[in-house]
Amino acid sequence: MPVTIIRRLLQSLLVLFVMSLLVFAGVYAIGNPVDILVSPQADQAEIARATAALGLDRPLAAQYWVFLRQAAAGDLGRSFAFNVPAIQLILERMPATLELAIAAMLIAVVLGIPLGLWAGLAPDSIAGRTIMTGSILGFSLPTFWVGLMLIMVFSVWLGWLPSSGRGPTVELLGVPVSFLSREGLAHLLLPAANLALFKLALVIRLTRAGTREALLQDYVRYARAKGLSETRVVGVHVLKNILIPVVTVVGLEFGSLIAFAVVTESVFSWPGMGKLLIESINMLDRPVIVAYLCIVVTLFTVINLAVDLAYSLLDPRVRLSDAAT
């Protein structure tokens, strides 16, 4: 086990390094941020001074080396637009994104597993068919458009829920969160539901497929033959076995939720990292783009690792094969 973890960590570091190299080189090519930051009336001397102050006059390799050394020390450069450390800017926005992603995942799991189980136990019933049709729709609906429609219905027509922003936040262990106040929860509901939609469809399909497969297995037939109650057969024998793929996918998909939050945050003006990324791309705020990508890649790596560990705890066979290598 420790060997695997170390090997995987090394692999992840390599990915991170290649990523930073690509992103840095690429971002360097898209234009000169000085043009945007210095007023149009500025003369040559002022432009030169600003360029030097930002370190943009040095060769690319030197800029990257500085960037890499500082990155190792946790300093990913200062935002051109806000003149604060890029990493601080992103970390400030991170709780909002994480809260949104966690809320979406909770919605997907809490609704998805029971619905999937229902559809799997009664695949030919009207309820089962409706659930499946709904999940196909969930896959096909473009997230940003659904977000707009949710705003249309619940904010504009019904006036039940706010359409944008995060609402008042409450400090929880020093982290600002929305879900503890009524007002904040109301702000969270629409974006979280929007972000959850795709994953909800996924969890339903996974659970349904797993249930149908598990019902045909010998251990379920045996459990039934033993005279166990249906609740116990489904709740223990079926559910426990289908949880393995569901947990894996839910974990792996958490990273993609953070990536897709870019869209939902833009629709609902949710002040998270994703909205910051889009704003930074539009302003050519290089350090923030680079820092966002480095942080998200790191986050992905950690999530993948955590999922692997959770997986091996749930499924003893994974541990056995791991010990053999």
Added chain:
Amino acid sequence: MTREQAPLHPFRRIASDFAESRIALAGLALLGLIMAVALLAPLISPQNPYDLAQLDILDSRLPPLAQSDGGKTYWLGTDDQGRDMLSGIFYGLRISVAVGVASTLAALAIGLGFGLLAAYFGGWVDTLVMRIVDIQLSFPSILIALILLALLGQGLDKIIVALVAVQWAYYARTVRGAALVERRKEYMEAAAGLALSHARIVFRHLLPNCLPPLIVVATVQVAAAIALEATLSFLGLGLPITEPSLGLLIANGYTYMLSGKYWISFYPGVALLATIVSINLVADQLRDVLNPRLQK
């Protein structure tokens, strides 16, 4: 041997198997309609939405079914510049479908090449290509597209590059999987035994037998590409305003949403949804029809 016993031509069999699902046929019909609209947009649109001479600013933001002064009916209303939404959607479909199909074909060609290369030669080529594929697929496609567009900037060519970069890995993986299975079969051994050239073995023997799973993946990917392009254009990172795809039309209506003018965003979204759903329905049935394990 009578005629009836002759095996059906593969295309005939696929067609008749496909027709067994009524919902898939409905999907195919819808898809056909959408493709026809996309192809014929300039001929069937009530107005050319990008010819400023045909626009009347006094007709802006009219609700669906409103009449213009000239007695024209705007079936789906108008946008902020007095454009007929229906015509705008027809033209938008044209752009969305073109971008989706073009990027899928390009990604298919590239992925196919790398996948076959990896499977046929194996060894370090295989390891290298597949490691890149693995790493790329461990990131969500939208993130990769965002990175590329942040680097490349806006434009029709840029978004196609981004969509190709996002998709090629799926084809490479699919083709390699199929090719590895095919490679062990006897006809491949026979072809090698005949001392045919690598190119002939790969393109005449290996490739045709790897196509079925690839067709399914390609169909699904067209829908994914259209959805991704719409999302990126909505975020302002995709197509420029001069190429108004469905995503841009929806983004355009975003501002008017809060004042209750739903139709500017709603109908382009319905068109987008119909396109994606019809493609997915067709792909679902193709998957079953082309799967040799499900053949009777």
